[in-house]
Amino acid sequence: MGYRFDFLRADHEYYAAWREYRRLRRNKWVALLSCFPATVVAALLLVPLSRALKSDIPVAAAGLIAGIIAFGAVAITHFRQMVWKCPKCHRPFFLELFCYAPFDDACRHCKLPLYAPCDPAKQDWERA
Numbered sequence: 645m646g647y648r649f650d651f652l653r654a655d656h657e658y659y660a661a662w663r664e665y666r667r668l669r670r671n672k673w674v675a676l677l678s679c680f681p682a683t684v685v686a687a688l689l690l691v692p693l694s695r696a697l698k699s700d701i702p703v704a705a706a707g708l709i710a711g712i713i714a715f716g717a718v719a720i721t722h723f724r725q726m727v728w729k730c731p732k733c734h735r736p737f738f739l740e741l742f743c744y745a746p747f748d749d750a751c752r753h754c755k756l757p758l759y760a761p762c763d764p765a766k767q768d769w770e771r772a
């Protein structure tokens with residue numbers, strides 16, 4: 645059984661790092677889940693604007709531009725979560741040379757468990 649974020653306190657050594665990881669993960673999911681609706685809404689807003697300005701940009705191009713921007717947001721937020729650094733070893737937590745494992749529950753390099761409040765190797769109860 646691993647650690648859970650709910651049990652962390654602000655005075656724990658790695659609390660700030662885990663909070664940052666959760667923020668990056670939340671941003672990625674918000675970007676991913678809002679990608680399609682944002683594209684549709686942006687395209688629907690761009691079409692009347694394109695007509696009002698008597699622009700030559702066709703409707704499909706307006707949707708394509710909105711889709712590229714939305715997909716770019718997904719790619720950027722996902723990349724930021726992918727390269728997020730482990731609070732213990734400061735190397736990418738989920739990324740190894742050619743292996744990306746976003747659902748791992750421990751660091752790919754130092755094996756720090758996900759949401760560990762501090763370095764377990766430094767604790768007396770782990771050495772016993």
Ligand SMILES: [Zn+2]
Nearest residue numbers: 730733751754
């Ligand atoms: Zn690590």
